[in-house]
Amino acid sequence: MTDVVTTGLLLDGLIALLLAGLAFRLLRTRDLFEAIMLFVAYGLTLALAWIRVGAPDIALAEAALGAGVTGALFLNAWHRLAVRAGSDDRLPMEADP
Amino acid sequence: MTSLDLYVWAGVVVFLLALHAVVTRAHLLWKVLAINLMGTGVFLILLAAPARRDPMVADPLPQGMVLTGIVVAVAATALALGMALRVMARTGSPFLTVDPETEEPDPDAPEPPR
Amino acid sequence: MMGPSSSHGPGVSSPSPSGDAPTGPDASSPSPLLRDHGERDGPPLLRWLLGLFLVPVGILLALGLKGAAGSRDPRIPDLIAKHLPETGVSNPVTGVLLNFRGYDTLLEIAVLVAAMVAVWSLDRGQRHFGLPASASASGGAGGGRPFLSAILRLAVPTAFLTAVYLTWMGSSEPAGAFQAGALLAGAGVLLSVAGVLRPLTAAALPVRIVAAGGVAGFVVTGIAVLPFTGAFLAYPEGWAYPLILGLEAALAVAVAVILVELFVDVPSIPAHDAALDAVDPYGDPLGRALAPDPSPADPEAP
Amino acid sequence: MTAFLVGVAFFLVANLAGGLVRVIRGPTQADRVIAAQLFGTTGVAILLVLSVAADSRPLMDTALIFALLAVVMTVVFVKRGWVRAPGTPTAPEDA
Numbered sequence: 197m198t199d200v201v202t203t204g205l206l207l208d209g210l211i212a213l214l215l216a217g218l219a220f221r222l223l224r225t226r227d228l229f230e231a232i233m234l235f236v237a238y239g240l241t242l243a244l245a246w247i248r249v250g251a252p253d254i255a256l257a258e259a260a261l262g263a264g265v266t267g268a269l270f271l272n273a274w275h276r277l278a279v280r281a282g283s284d285d286r287l288p289m290e291a292d293p
Numbered sequence: 294m295t296s297l298d299l300y301v302w303a304g305v306v307v308f309l310l311a312l313h314a315v316v317t318r319a320h321l322l323w324k325v326l327a328i329n330l331m332g333t334g335v336f337l338i339l340l341a342a343p344a345r346r347d348p349m350v351a352d353p354l355p356q357g358m359v360l361t362g363i364v365v366a367v368a369a370t371a372l373a374l375g376m377a378l379r380v381m382a383r384t385g386s387p388f389l390t391v392d393p394e395t396e397e398p399d400p401d402a403p404e405p406p407r
Numbered sequence: 408m409m410g411p412s413s414s415h416g417p418g419v420s421s422p423s424p425s426g427d428a429p430t431g432p433d434a435s436s437p438s439p440l441l442r443d444h445g446e447r448d449g450p451p452l453l454r455w456l457l458g459l460f461l462v463p464v465g466i467l468l469a470l471g472l473k474g475a476a477g478s479r480d481p482r483i484p485d486l487i488a489k490h491l492p493e494t495g496v497s498n499p500v501t502g503v504l505l506n507f508r509g510y511d512t513l514l515e516i517a518v519l520v521a522a523m524v525a526v527w528s529l530d531r532g533q534r535h536f537g538l539p540a541s542a543s544a545s546g547g548a549g550g551g552r553p554f555l556s557a558i559l560r561l562a563v564p565t566a567f568l569t570a571v572y573l574t575w576m577g578s579s580e581p582a583g584a585f586q587a588g589a590l591l592a593g594a595g596v597l598l599s600v601a602g603v604l605r606p607l608t609a610a611a612l613p614v615r616i617v618a619a620g621g622v623a624g625f626v627v628t629g630i631a632v633l634p635f636t637g638a639f640l641a642y643p644e645g646w647a648y649p650l651i652l653g654l655e656a657a658l659a660v661a662v663a664v665i666l667v668e669l670f671v672d673v674p675s676i677p678a679h680d681a682a683l684d685a686v687d688p689y690g691d692p693l694g695r696a697l698a699p700d701p702s703p704a705d706p707e708a709p
Numbered sequence: 710m711t712a713f714l715v716g717v718a719f720f721l722v723a724n725l726a727g728g729l730v731r732v733i734r735g736p737t738q739a740d741r742v743i744a745a746q747l748f749g750t751t752g753v754a755i756l757l758v759l760s761v762a763a764d765s766r767p768l769m770d771t772a773l774i775f776a777l778l779a780v781v782m783t784v785v786f787v788k789r790g791w792v793r794a795p796g797t798p799t800a801p802e803d804a
Contacts, residue, residue: 199712200712202712203712204715207715207718207722210719210722210726211722214726217726218729221729221733225733229741230732230733230735233732233742233744233745234732234733234745236745236782237728237744237745237748240749240752240775241725241748243752243771243775244722244752244755244756247756247759247771252765252767252768252770252771253767255767255768255771256771256774259752259771259774259775259778260774260778263749263778263782264778264782267785268781268782268785268789271782271786271789272785272789274789275789
């Protein structure tokens with residue numbers, strides 16, 4: 197039984213660390229597309245956290261809304277800005293500088 | 294130190310990181326992202342902090358409030374994104390503050406009469 | 408990032424002095440729209456100081472929360488558990504959302520409707536359809552995109568089925584109208600992005616009716632139960648379960664439609680579309696500003 | 710057995726932390742999207758493992774939602790995240 201508690205604590209610590217790290221990188225990065233992808237990843241990780249906190253209702257909503265719909269909204273905005281930025285946008289398959 | 298404490302700490306860290314970014318980052322889309330993250334930090338605290346009888350099941354009341362909050366946050370995000378995009382389309386700049394040296398006066402100011 | 412040297416990319420002075428529109432291909436400094444070089448982020452010293460200030464705030468906050476959690480006795484969960492049988496559902500969260508705090512949910516869906524109207528009114532140029540004409544002109548899911556259409560055929564019906572399941576199970580299991588609505592919205596976003604569905608904007612009457620249906624269902628139910636129980640949204644004995652189920656179904660559909668509208672009304676017409684100018688010359692959809700036209704805010708009347 | 714399953718979940722979350730590197734370092738957009746999708750697919754695996762460990766069906770439902778939302782994100786990326794070659798003003802919808 198204590199095995200479960202210890203392993204669970206490790207799991208929770210890793211998820212919490214992952215959340216904080218994702219948030220840190222998301223808010224510090226300079227590339228908008230990277231930030232959006234990190235936001236999606238953050239939403240999915242947060243859904244895992246809700247499960248661990250004991251709130252499966254919230255996990256369902258977070259997976260669908262926080263990651264899915266919000267991510268789509270941001271990607272849409274990115275698309276709009278990429279078209280706006282137009283000529284100095286890099287080729288899609290090209291590596292970032 | 295229990296699992297729930299870990300999530301409270303994560304919520305506090307995420308909230309403060311996002312608060313810092315809202316204040317310091319000038320790019321509007323990062324501000325929207327950061328406000329979203331502030332909300333999730335609050336949700337984490339709201340669900341993980343209260344005392345409970347059964348550590349495996351969260352309070353139904355905060356759960357209902359957080360569920361409401363998530364849905365409203367998505368609507369607010371859409372509105373904020375729409376407004377940010379509109380600002381960017383009118384000024385061509387992703388920043389709200391206009392630098393007096395390099396920028397023209399606000400092109401939005403003389404609104405044509407309807 | 409926080410350092411003063413790295414925050415100033417090559418593009419400190421390169422943004423065009425007119426302040427508008429990145430004017431030419433300048434590979435070394437992509438548009439600040441997509442890559443924020445941090446020129447406007449304020450002095451680094453101030454940022455560091457703010458960060459340092461937030462550290463003790465965080466520690467105090469966490470300690471305070473810990474103390475608050477320790478001193479609070481869990482009376483509310485017990486109350487909810489005690490009265491849960493009276494709500495007609497066995498999932499406590501659904502009981503809280505649709506029975507104990509019905510007002511809350513009513514106002515929530517009202518906020519969603521308000522947000523939908525606000526987002527739509529930001530971009531009045533897109534009066535008729537949310538997507539550019541080319542999207543649906545290319546022949547729906549079929550023509551030349553077998554993989555996309557196959558994915559859609561698999562995913563969309565599954566999403567619908569799951570949404571119905573989530574609404575149905577919401578009374579007893581962790582699920583409910585908002586989750587189902589979000590999932591349906593995901594399917595709707597999928598269809599509209601793929602160009603299969605050409606969704607109406609919030610201006611369309613059916614959209615308005617369905618979106619208002621959530622609020623209307625709540626208000627009508629709340630008033631209809633008045634003669635029986637004497638209180639707004641207090642369900643009469645024995646009727647709680649069917650009423651909640653009906654409200655959940657209306658809510659799920661309304662939430663889905665509103666979320667799809669939020670998605671559809673924000674996105675752009677990437678290129679200048681003369682047809683929209685004819686429709687609404689002052690609407691100034693983003694499409695106009697996106698066009699290479701040098702005078703986006705043209706004050707003269709047509 | 711439960712401890713073992715939670716340990717497996719831990720391992721999978723550690724994989725997520727590895728995938729995070731790809732999201733951050735790119736270098737192409739496709740790399741980032743695929744790595745973000747890893748959060749979705751690995752999330753499905755974690756949820757299924759945890760649902761067996763805790764013997765709860767709602768976790769499986771959440772896994773189902775994860776899987777469905779992964780499709781949404783992929784299609785939205787392909788349709789919206791990929792901008793055509795520079796200088797093309799038209800919509801990339803009918804690419």
